[in-house]
Amino acid sequence: MFVRNINLQQYRNYEQLQLNSFGDVNLLIGPNAQGKTNLLEAIFVLALTKSHRTSKDRELIAFEQTSAHVSATVEKKYGDVLLELRLSAQGKKAKINGLEQRKLSAFIGSLNVVMFAPEDLEIVKGTPGIRRRFLDMEIGQVQPSYLYHLQQYQKILVQRNNYLKQLWGKVDTQEGLLDIWNEQLVEHGVKIIKKRKQFIIKLQKWAEAIHHGITNGSEDLQLRYVPSFGEVTEEDEAVLFEQFMIKLRQLKDQEIRRGMTLAGPHRDDMTFYINGKEVHTYGSQGQQRTTALSLKLAEIELIKEEIGEYPVLLLDDVLSELDPYRQTQLIETFQSKVQTFITATGVESLNTDKLKNANIFHVHSGQVGS
Numbered sequence: 446m447f448v449r450n451i452n453l454q455q456y457r458n459y460e461q462l463q464l465n466s467f468g469d470v471n472l473l474i475g476p477n478a479q480g481k482t483n484l485l486e487a488i489f490v491l492a493l494t495k496s497h498r499t500s501k502d503r504e505l506i507a508f509e510q511t512s513a514h515v516s517a518t519v520e521k522k523y524g525d526v527l528l529e530l531r532l533s534a535q536g537k538k539a540k541i542n543g544l545e546q547r548k549l550s551a552f553i554g555s556l557n558v559v560m561f562a563p564e565d566l567e568i569v570k571g572t573p574g575i576r577r578r579f580l581d582m583e584i585g586q587v588q589p590s591y592l593y594h595l596q597q598y599q600k601i602l603v604q605r606n607n608y609l610k611q612l613w614g615k616v617d618t619q620e621g622l623l624d625i626w627n628e629q630l631v632e633h634g635v636k637i638i639k640k641r642k643q644f645i646i647k648l649q650k651w652a653e654a655i656h657h658g659i660t661n662g663s664e665d666l667q668l669r670y671v672p673s674f675g676e677v678t679e680e681d682e683a684v685l686f687e688q689f690m691i692k693l694r695q696l697k698d699q700e701i702r703r704g705m706t707l708a709g710p711h712r713d714d715m716t717f718y719i720n721g722k723e724v725h726t727y728g729s730q731g732q733q734r735t736t737a738l739s740l741k742l743a744e745i746e747l748i749k750e751e752i753g754e755y756p757v758l759l760l761d762d763v764l765s766e767l768d769p770y771r772q773t774q775l776i777e778t779f780q781s782k783v784q785t786f787i788t789a790t791g792v793e794s795l796n797t798d799k800l801k802n803a804n805i806f807h808v809h810s811g812q813v814g815s
């Protein structure tokens with residue numbers, strides 16, 4: 446996959462930007478707060494219709510403006526596609542080759558990206574919610590049906606929680622209604638759990654091999670899915686359905702008391718182990734960083750495996766943070782097969798030998814020059 450050009454209008458600090466000359470490796474260089482990350486973010490938003498930094502779309506629209514527009518031509522295995530996204534207070538409108546998409550899920554996945562940013566360390570160090578967001582974004586990119594089940598699940602979850610709150614202190618005269626919510630929740634929940642489980646197994650395969658390479662074989666990285674209702678050993682949907690239902694029945698009284706759903710994908714987690722020890726708790730800062738890097742590199746390979754094409758790689762402020770060995774390792778991974786966009790405040794901290802064929806763009810106050 447190759448982003449040929451990009452056009453931004455009223456996006457963050459870009460009033461108007463048209464860039465046409467991207468190459469395989471693109472360095473976006475400039476002082477702090479000039480718009481380097483904003484440009485990477487715009488490519489990310491075009492892929493996922495959401496930012497990696499905020500869930501509030503209005504932050505993406507330039508100050509004092511009411512809408513933003515991002516478009517790009519993406520070269521894919523089967524031809525070029527023109528992707529357009531318009532953001533406004535009324536919502537998002539997405540077009541592929543000029544045709545408006547009724548559902549955003551039909552648009553997501555037209556462009557695939559892997560973003561690696563300093564915040565990604567939080568996937569290893571941070572809260573379960575960050576890991577769930579990571580899983581949702583990554584699985585959603587390669588499997589649009591995942592997003593459908595996730596949306597349905599979240600809608601039902603809100604309604605079920607409201608119902609649980611109403612039940613507090615009352616004798617439940619409508620036992621059957623909670624059962625209906627349970628069935629609907631579990632129906633979509635099972636699909637999510639199954640896809641998460643499969644994704645983590647595939648990601649593990651790549652991450653383990655990559656991590657081995659980065660650490661000269663001294664570290665064995667393992668990823669483990671931690672569903673909220675216990676071990677998922679089965680992928681059979683009927684078995685998972687039953688397992689989830691039993692858990693909800695067991696938790697019923699507690700859920701009514703607390704007015705919330707206490708088991709399901711919204712409480713899942715994922716853990717990382719290096720040589721059998723949990724990285725979150727026992728890993729050094731360096732091991733946590735390397736784990737995050739291995740995950741991201743694994744994602745590149747996983748997307749290639751799933752869709753038959755490499756995604757576009759977005760490296761936000763991370764290359765200069767890596768030691769020379771890891772920088773080389775990362776550059777060698779993408780060089781000559783993955784189109785890459787790299788932001789940095791200067792070229793001094795970069796392995797310029799390895800990047801000598803890169804296209805350089807200078808970013809200053811929402812303007813880009815080569």
Ligand SMILES: Nc1ncnc2c1ncn2[C@@H]1O[C@H](COP(=O)(O)OP(=O)(O)OP(=O)(O)O)[C@@H](O)[C@H]1O
Pocket residue numbers: 456457458459475476477478479480481482483484503504505506507508762788790808
């Ligand atoms: N909605 C918006 N409208 C206009 N300007 C915005 C908006 N959101 C952010 N900005 C501006 O964008 C700039 C930050 O851009 P960006 O995050 O891309 O910086 P950067 O060049 O990547 O810097 P650093 O090297 O510090 O990461 C800030 O000046 C900020 O005020």
